[in-house]
Amino acid sequence: MIQLKWRRWNIILHRDIGYLTVALVIIYGVSGLAVNHIADWNPNYIQKKEIVTIEPIVSTEKDTIVAQAVEHLHLGQKPDNVFRPDPETVQLFYPGITYSVDLPTGNVLVESNPRRMVLYEMNQLHVNSPKGLWTFIADIFAVSLIFMGISGLFILKGKNGLMGRGKWFVLFGTAIPLVYWIWFQYLQ
Amino acid sequence: MKKIFIISVLSLMLAVSVFSASKKKYGKEITVKETTKISEIIANPEKFEGKRVLVKGPIVDVCKERGCWIKIGSDKEFESIRFKVEDGVIVFPLDIKGMTAAAEGIVSVKKYSVEELIKSGEEHAKKEGTTFDASTVKEPKIVLQIKGEGARVDGK
Structure with a gap:
């Protein structure tokens, strides 16, 4: 029992x-x-990479470089953050998307990582x-x-x-x- | 039974809200009050070796595999520092790239020989699917990083 x-x-x-x-x-x-x-x-993110080309940027002044990159990429608003890893590159950070601009060639690596x-x-x-x-x-x-x-x-x-x-x-x-x-x- | 179900769901929602409120804090609480400029650490590595520091700056890169490090941009152009955390203890999500971090940890200085740099460069290039020219490595390098313990990440 x-x-x-x-x-x-x-x-x-x-x-x-x-x-x-x-x-x-x-x-x-x-x-x-x-x-x-x-x-x-x-397993967490989809890694998207795309190359686009804009006009080369010849300025050496950071604010001008950023303004021109924003204009050429038709981004409309200022990035949340900006970083220059080397004299020939500027990175523009927007929520969820990064633009790495190669200034002499105008080649831009557009990276985004949406969540799965x-x-x-x-x-x-x-x-x-x-x-x-x-x-x-x-x-x-x-x-x-x-x-x-x-x-x-x-x-x-x-x-x-x-x-x-x-x-x-x-x-x-x-x-x-x-x-x-x-x-x-x-x-x- | 319905009441139990409703109470359980409400408790879960409360738990989720607690999680959401703390989702931009990683690891231990920040205890250092004064911020050290990254450029100062890079300019005087010996002075800061083994010291606990708090640094602030944009998150310019995140470890894609395990979220075990972030690279923080310096207050000076063309400079950044890696903030390395213990694997699995802190996991940085990829989508914090571009946000601003306040990060605390111990400064570590490591010297790499030419052979070590070539091996590391080749491995990195293989991982990223890019190419690496070993002839560009001509001399040993001092690599600075912060052994990370805690970080706060803000949207801007």
């Missing part, structure tokens, strides 16, 4: 915590896939960018995942339960990281 009650509560908690955490599981899973391949792409909608937010939560309260939420989620994993072992009894075919799956699942790590660390 006591055993029955314990198993019933295990199923109830497994089910309800599952409902509660499904959104976070998807967020962390999708973001995990995205961040795993960080060497091949930027939804994926950016998922990644920020996954890497705990917000810190503060999110650390607490993520900790509870991590504990919930551990609970889900362990409680899942005891949902079923009999031939499909842990002591039946379940033990082979558990052993195989445990062997995957173990064998990989031994190969990675000592054999490759």
Whole structure:
């Protein structure tokens, strides 16, 4: 009777915590896939680059250079910030967009980095960018995942339960990281 | 059940508003009151080596891979300094480029040999998809950076 009650509560908690955490599981899973391949792409931003050409700028006076670049590029308003990395280049910074003007040639590199909608937010939560309260939420989620994993072992009894075919799956699942790590660390 | 749902959503919205309010602060609180000009650090690296400083200027570049550094433009033309933070501890988003930073950290001075500079130049060019002419490197270089601990970023 006591055993029955314990198993019933295990199923109830497994089910309800599952409902509660499904959104976070998807967020962390999708973001995990995205961040795993960080060497091949930027999972947070789309990196756009374009070259346009304007008239060369011959002035050496900073304010004149900026005014001419703004005029030639038809930008309308002054940039938020200006930087000259070297005597032949001026960079104009507008929200979300940078113009790097090569003064002698008039070639302009236009760079913008719009966020990848939804994926950016998922990644920020996954890497705990917000810190503060999110650390607490993520900790509870991590504990919930551990609970889900362990409680899942005891949902079923009999031939499909842990002591039946379940033990082979558990052993195989445990062997995957173990064998990989031994190969990675000592054999490759 | 509906009440629980509404209370949960309201709590989440509160959490989001807390997050939004602090989203332009990175790492530790800024403690240094007086700003040091970047041009002064560049002109006298030995004087500032190991010292804690607060610098201000436009963010002229951001680490594209991991957001682990920003380059801050100097008060003098053609000069900038790299503000390097520990990977993963602070992550600067790419879209802060062009905004103004107030950044605090420890000044670090490192000397690079010609071989090290060529290797680094080649790696950088490979990453950026550009070319690098090794013959342009003729002598060792002193590289200055600030080991960043905390920063505040403003829109303008």
